[in-house]
Amino acid sequence: MKRIGLVSILIVALMGAPVAMTQAPAGAARVVAVKAGRVLDVRTGKYAANQIIWIEGERIKEIGDAAALESRLPKDARAVDLSSSTVLPGLIDCHTHLTMSPMSIGPAGLRMSYPRQALMGARNARVTLEAGFTTVRNVGGAGYADIALRDAINAGDVRGPRMQASGPPLSITGGHGDQNFLAPQWNAMTDGVADGVAGVTAKVRENIKFGADVIKFMATGGVLSEGDNPALAQYSEEEMKAIVDAAHGLGRKVAAHAHGALGIKFAVLAGVDSIEHGSFINDEDIRLMKEHGTYLVPTLYLSDWFMENYKALGLSEGIIAKARVVMPAARENVGHAFHEGVKAAFGTDAAVYPHGLNAHEFAVMVKLGLTPLQAIQSSTVNAADLLGWSDRVGTLEAGKFADLVAVDGDPLADVSLLENVKVVIKGGEIVKQ
Ligand SMILES: [Zn+2]
Structure with missing residues (x-):
């Protein structure tokens, strides 16, 4: 009986483990502030100019007008300047x-x-x-x-x-x-x-x-x-x-x-x-x-x-x-x-x-x-x-993974610009710059 009990505890513990998700870093989450020249809302096709994407750990904490967000950022936030680029979701x-x-x-x-x-x-x-x-x-x-x-x-x-x-x-x-x-x-x-x-x-x-x-x-x-x-x-x-x-x-x-x-x-x-x-x-x-x-x-x-x-x-x-x-x-x-x-x-x-x-x-x-x-x-x-991952990827919104790409120019005018992404960020980490 005891052995069965232990086995079921193990099974429950394993089932509780998240499938295919990266782990958040322990302790205080690193903060990155991406300054974007413009951000494409992929749902509507509308651009928002001069935005800050506030990233805490591997997720987006907030996204909005740079002038409004800048003063509230923590002092040790790492700045990533994409002010001359167009930013889209990864x-x-x-x-x-x-x-x-x-x-x-x-x-x-x-x-x-x-x-x-x-x-x-x-x-x-x-x-x-x-x-x-x-x-x-x-x-x-x-x-x-x-x-x-x-x-x-x-x-x-x-x-x-x-x-x-x-x-x-x-x-x-x-x-x-x-x-x-x-x-x-x-x-x-x-x-x-x-x-x-x-x-x-x-x-x-x-x-x-x-x-x-x-x-x-x-x-x-x-x-x-x-x-x-x-x-x-x-x-x-x-x-x-x-x-x-x-x-x-x-x-x-x-x-x-x-x-x-x-x-x-x-x-x-x-x-x-x-x-x-x-x-x-x-x-x-x-x-x-x-x-x-x-x-x-x-x-x-x-x-x-x-x-x-x-x-x-x-x-x-x-x-x-x-x-x-x-x-x-x-x-x-x-x-x-x-x-x-x-x-x-x-x-x-x-x-x-x-x-x-x-x-x-x-x-x-x-x-x-x-x-x-x-x-x-x-x-x-x-x-x-x-x-089945609409809750974590696909748009740039608070709570989702900070996965994004940046290109020079307007991908809605020339979609082939996406063949040359300048910057790639996955889970708040810069993987290409
Ligand atoms: Zn195939």
Whole structure:
């Protein structure tokens, strides 16, 4: 009986520990006063000139008119002068693979151990943060390397964005997430492979057991995988429903990789929180997504980089042929979905191209019909909503994490300015200046 009592106390203590949050420094909180030339309210698109962002510890204590706030600041406050810059909330990328890179996609990845992937992730996390992305949702990392990376960032061992991590993405046998580059005698499959209602339910529970904040699954075939078709659904409606039920029941959101229209439909009807890529999204999908409030996380810039650089990646003719069909179709169909008013959350699939170029996605979104403000909203308020983190990131408001970026000029006139952020602050700490 005593042992059971001790175990339950331990379980309660562990459950009480905050998931994926950094710890506040002990003792008196450090005060930073950021003097901003202007601050963008990402909800309204309005600028407020000459503001002070009063940061205590890792959170914003107050934000307002510089003249009114200045006299009340503590004497030992550290001043950060951004009086000639435009300040925005830290950016959020809802689709990263920090433990992967262009040199580890396709068959090349077979040579890279999970520990090596995690260490590469430490580098990619720093680069992503310095590019202005203070929060990411990492949707797919083999061997739980992404979860190890998240924990290392939270412990302060390595520098990187706040992370939600999925661990290995669920895939059918032979699907987009399986290892189809190998001959049968190697008898290997990736760690996210699961089939059938019982199989996927167990896999979701296993991913959560090992630390997943979010569940990712492959609802259709993919481009950078061998021998599968991105236009076809992978998983049945019943399996998708089982994945979503198991995940939601345990308080985790669900992201579905989906190119083909039928896979998108099955996933939306199953209740996923976001459709990733959405390359062949059609009018029925659009209608259902608006009805269910499902986010679309398009990943569009990658095709520009891929078409220029694929020759260096050693990919098969089959993969390249798929890319030539899917990538231009995605531009057209996602543009149509934007026009029809589907909710968009910003995502890049960085890893298919070098990490740190994430902000190149903004200009493509604008080219396909979003206003610069809508594109910025997709990476701030909308992304925070998709992550379930609206209480901590996505806007600059008292009580939220002091995550911000500064650019020179007006990003509402030229959204590509976000490709060159001058200053990045995460949790009140300057990570780039
Ligand atoms: Zn991806």
